[in-house]
Amino acid sequence: MKKMNFIMGLLLVLCLSLVGCSLYPDYDQDSEMETEVIVKDAPVGESIVENEEVVDENVLQKPANNKEVEIISPKEDLDECVGDADCGEHEVISASCFQGNVNSQYKDYYCDDGKCKAKGGSTIESCDRGLELCREGECIEIATLPCNDTDGGKNYLEAGKVVDAKGKEFFDECLTAFKLQEAFCTAGEFNKGVGDYEDVRCEDDEVCSVNHCKAVPDDE
Structure with a gap:
């Protein structure tokens, strides 16, 4: 009986050495490594998935574990806008008289892709002939x-x-x-x-x- 057990033990050792059998599954060392996440321009109010786990936005606002995190509020930049009204009103830069009429140079401000921009131009205002004159960039009544x-x-x-x-x-x-x-x-x-x-x-x-x-x- 002891001889039989000894033979079975030898066969088991031989099997392991020749076939390469393993008693343990493969272990991937990289599977547990934490991925470094850089989040830029992440919108406030949304969560970000990291390592298949939901990371709360409040945690991201306090960078830790060598993470670089930047979340920009929509109102943080003064140049940011939602509509044209956020950027300013029609602005007359200068006005002068040209051939008896008022020639005005202006700027208009508008919102484009979240940023305030400006465009310029000029207008001609006709003074009422015989009743008005252009003086220093204005139409003025002659009677005055x-x-x-x-x-x-x-x-x-x-x-x-x-x-x-x-x-x-x-x-x-x-x-x-x-x-x-x-x-x-x-x-x-x-x-x-x-x-x-x-x-x-x-x-x-x-x-x-x-x-x-x-x-x-x-x-x-």
């Missing part, structure tokens, strides 16, 4: 602008000069020896502040001389 007459109005006995709201000049002038062209500022509802002329005949005892009417001296 000054018109200056050096002789105080329709004064035929003094030579004068008119500078109207448009900057145009008008001068008193003798047309003949007895007729005067008098310059003055209009005061009508639709042409206030504009220079104009009126032709007048001097009085019978007057003549037009040096751009005004004056009395004829008595004969001695």
